[in-house]
Amino acid sequence: MGGVLNKRNLLINIGLMLGGTAIGIIAVLLILNSGEIQLGGTRFIFTDYNGDNFAHQQGLVRPPATNRILEDVVIFRDADGFRRPALTADSYPIIAIGDSFTDGGQTPWVDYLAQSLNTPVRNLGWRGFGPLEYVAVMRDYGGDDHQWILIAFFEGNDLGNIATSHTALKTREMLTSNATAVPPDAPPEAFGIPQRDWYLYPLTHANFGDIAYLSSSLWWLNGTHETYQQSQNMRLLGDALSQIQAMAGDACLGFIYIPSKEHLYFSYADPMGNRQYVLQNGGRLVLDEAGWLSISDEAVDYTVWDANKDNLHDVIADMIADMDGWTFIDLLPTFENRASMGILTYYEYDSHWNDAGHQLAGETIADVVRRGCE
Structure with missing residues (x-):
């Protein structure tokens, strides 16, 4: 039994x-x-300590006491390796070519643009790329018929990227990180942030709190109109845009001008705080013997920097106006407006947009795209 x-x-x-x-x-x-x-994605966690202000200025930036998680997202790639947009399609009426401002973010501005227009937008951004690489991306992946081709230009380093890429283009393989992720609760030293008795950054701001900057991005704005206009960098930027236009067919062409964090918030920093020491260790943009833009180390008067900070923007705006077939999509005014309201659209310890910045960019660009092009 x-x-x-x-x-x-x-x-x-x-x-x-x-x-x-x-x-x-x-x-x-x-x-x-x-x-x-969805299977096959890669989880990406981005924290304060991952900010590029630390990586590019070793020992100059004091880490915050708390390492906040700023982004926690699973990123999927399409068949060509680019970030898969939220709104996918067999063909895309709009493509967006850019660098880490386009490739990155919890929700990229490209997806906010697609959401606002209810139209699929392909994301062809890649971190570390610049205008010369944008030509290659357009040649290799932009061949289908499109209504709009958007080129996202970052004033912080895109002209500089031309100088470093003119002899040999960067590749996506060169710019793919294989670094081991550091747990967010690890100490600053685990992120390569050394401890110091004194730091130059962050600067204090009455309306924004503590913000760190890239000094090189500050001095990249400290040039005269003539310095920019006469540079090899500007000449090759024009050539790159002409090559993209030659491959664009009947598509509308949009040149998106992305301002740097330094352009927007440095003016609000406490003048009696460490801003004075940043200026004492400043730089001025000059042309080297070959005609490339270069930073000459010298003390900077704040009033001179403030008078120069819009020059790069104005020179590029004039260049685009002289090129038939391009629409200048200027993000500077709307981001300046948010800054005047005390709204931070960039990360405190990184050069890139926070989610509010991506959303503002996507919606601003959508307003221009809706109006069409001439």
Whole structure:
């Protein structure tokens, strides 16, 4: 009798296991089919200590006491390796080419643009790229018919990237990080942030609190109109845009001008705080012997910097106005307006937009795209 019961219990247990397995398989299939879970993505966690202000200025930036998680997102790539947009399609009426401002973010401005227009927008951004690489991206991936081709230009380093790329273009493989992720609760030293007795950054701001800057981005704005106009950098930027236009067919062409954090917030820094020491260790933009833009180390008067800070923007705006077929999508005024309201659209310890910045950019660009081009 006991043997019969044991066999019966064994059969019941096997039945329960098989039934549970079947239910589990059905549940997994239902979840996968629901679209709630997608396989193959890479989780990306971005914190204050990951900010490029630390990486590019070793020992000059005091880390905040708390390392906040700023972005926690699973990023998916399309068949060509670019970030897959939220609104996918077999063909895209709009493509966006740019650098980390386009490739990055919890929700990239490209997705906010697509959401605002209810139109698929392909994300062809890649961190570290500049205008010369944008030509290659356009040649290799922009061949289909499009209504709009958007080129996102960052004033902080895109002209400088031309100088470093004119002999050999950067590749996506060169700019793909394989660094091991550091747990967010690790100490600053684990992120490569050394401890110091004194730091130059962050600067204090009455309306924004503490913000760190890249000194090189400050001095990149400290040039005269003539310095920019006569540079090899500007000449090759014009050539790059002409090459993109030659491949664009009948598409509308939009040149998106992205201001730097330094352009927007440095003026609000406490003049009696460390801003004075930043200026004492300043730089002025000059042309080297070959005609490339270069930073000459010298003390900077704040009033001179403030008078110069719009010059790069104005020179590029004039250049785009002289090029038939391009629409100048100027993000500087709307971001300046938010800054005047005390709204921070960039990260405190990184050069890039926070989510509010991406959303503002996407909606501002959408307003221009809706109006069409001439």
